[in-house]
Amino acid sequence: MKERDLIDLENVAYTYSGGELLSEMTLSIASGAFYFLTGPSGSGKTTFLKMCYGALVPTAGNITIFGQDLRAMTRDDIALTRRRIGVVHQDCQFLDHLNVVDNIALPLAAAGQDSLADGANLKELLNWVGLGHRADALPPELSGGERQRAALARAVIMSPDIILADEPTGNVDWEMSQRLLQLLVELNRMGKTVVIASHDLSLIRAAKTEVQARVLRIYNKRVQLAGANL
C-alpha cells in the first residue's frame, strides 16, 4: 500500500450463495483521484463499493481502509471509518420524519458534533447543493434530484476523505445528472477522492471535459483500468 492510498484491495473476491461475483481484484484507491467504476448491471459495482466502506467483508483477499485491515476492525472502528467516507446511494435513504436540514446534519449529531450543525456552515452547504429553499421539507416531499443532492450534502458534511457514489444519477434527468456531476467534480477539486459507480457511459464521457478521471471497469468478475481518457 502506498502512503497516499486510502483503500487497498488485494486479491479480493466476493462470493454470494449463488456463486462468485468478484474475483482476484487488486486495486488501490489513491488520495485525491477521481474514479469511475463501470460495468453492466449486476456486475458487482455496488458490492465493490460496500466492501470499500466495510458493509461487506470479502470472502477472500484483504481490504485495507485508511491503513486498517477490514477483517480486524471492530464495529466501532467501522463506524468511525465511515465518518471519513461519504456514501451516496442510488436509493438514498433518509429519516423521513426529519426535515432536510436535520437529515443532512445527522452525521454530525451521531458524531457528537451537534454544535457544528448550527449556523453558516450548514446553510452554505445547503446553498451549495441548491437546497437552501428546501431546508424544512421532509424527504418524501423532495424530487429525485433533490434527494440525490441532499444525500450528497449529508455525505460531505463530515468533510470525508473519500466519497463513494453508487449510481448517483440513476433516478434523475440529464440536466440534474450534470449538476450532480459538477458538484462531485468540485469536491474532487477540493482534494476529495471521488469514486462513482455508474453504467451510464454518457455521463463518464461528459465528465472528461471537467476532470482527469480514471475509469475502472468490472469485466468477467475482475476490475480493469479502462484508461484515463474516454
Place this chain on the structure above:
Amino acid sequence: MSASKDDSGLPISHDGSRDRVVPPTGFTAGLTTFTSAAMAFLVVFALALALAADRLSDRWSAALAGGATLRILAPAEQMDSQLAQAVQVLKTTPGIAEVRVITPEEQQALLEPWFGPDLPVDALPVPRLIDIREDGRGYDPQGLRLRLAAEVPGAVLDDHSRWQRPLVKAAQRVWALGLFSIVLMGATSAAMITLATRAAMAANAQVVAVLRLIGARDSYIASAFVRRFTLRAFFGAAIGTAAGALAMYLLPSKKDQAMILSGLGFQQLQWLWLLALPPIIAAVAFFATRQATRRELRRLR
C-alpha cells in the same frame, strides 16, 4: 482515528438528537406503556399480599410462641379439684413462667361468636382451660403430659405447635409466593419490552441502516431506543402503581375485612415501597432494551 469525545453513547444521556432519530410513533409505544402499567398494577397487589403474609406470619409466631393450653374435661363434681391439681402440677413444672385459669366468663366470651350471648356455659360439659406461658428455657411437653396423665386424668395439654407450625409455614409460603410473583412479573415485563424493542427495531430498519451508514456507533443507535423505552416504561409503571395504590387504599378498612383479607394492604412506611416500583420497572426496561438493541445491531454490518 479517534472517536469524538461526545459520541461515546452513554445509554441514557440528555441528547436531543438521539431522541429524534427514532420516529416517535408506533404501536410499540403504547404496548410498552400498557405492559408496564399493567405489571406495576399487579406488582402492587403481589407486594401487598407478600407484606400481609409476612405480617401474619410474624403475628402468629409472636402470639403463639411460648404459649400452651391445658384442657380439663372432668365430671362436674371433680372439676374444681382437678383444676387445682393441674395448677399445682404446672406451677411446679420447670420452664413454665405463668399459669392462668380462664374464667367461665372469659370462656363464654370465647364461645359467643359461635353460640350467641345466651349460651348457658354452666349447663354444658365445656372443658375448663388453663393458659400456660413458658419462660425463656421452655418446658418438656412430653414429661408434663406424663405427669398430668398420672395426677390429673382429665387434662389434655395442647402446646399450640401442632397447628402453629403449619399456619406459620403457610404464611411464609404465601410471602415467598408473593415475592416469586413479583420476580415473575418483572421477567414478563422484560420479555414484553424485549419483544417491543425488537419490533421497533424491525419497524425502523431503515433508520438503523441510515445511522450505521453515516457512522453512528452502536451505542448511539442503541441509546435512541433505550432512552425512549425506559421513559415509556417509567411512565407506564407510574400510572400502574398509582392505580394499584388507589385500589389498595380503597379496600375495606381492616375492621370491616373478612378473615381472609385480614391485614391485606400497606401499613405506614410500607407505602414507600411503591415509590420504588416505577424506577425498578424502568431499570428492567433499560437493561432489556439495551440487551435487545445490542443483539439486533450485532446482526448488521
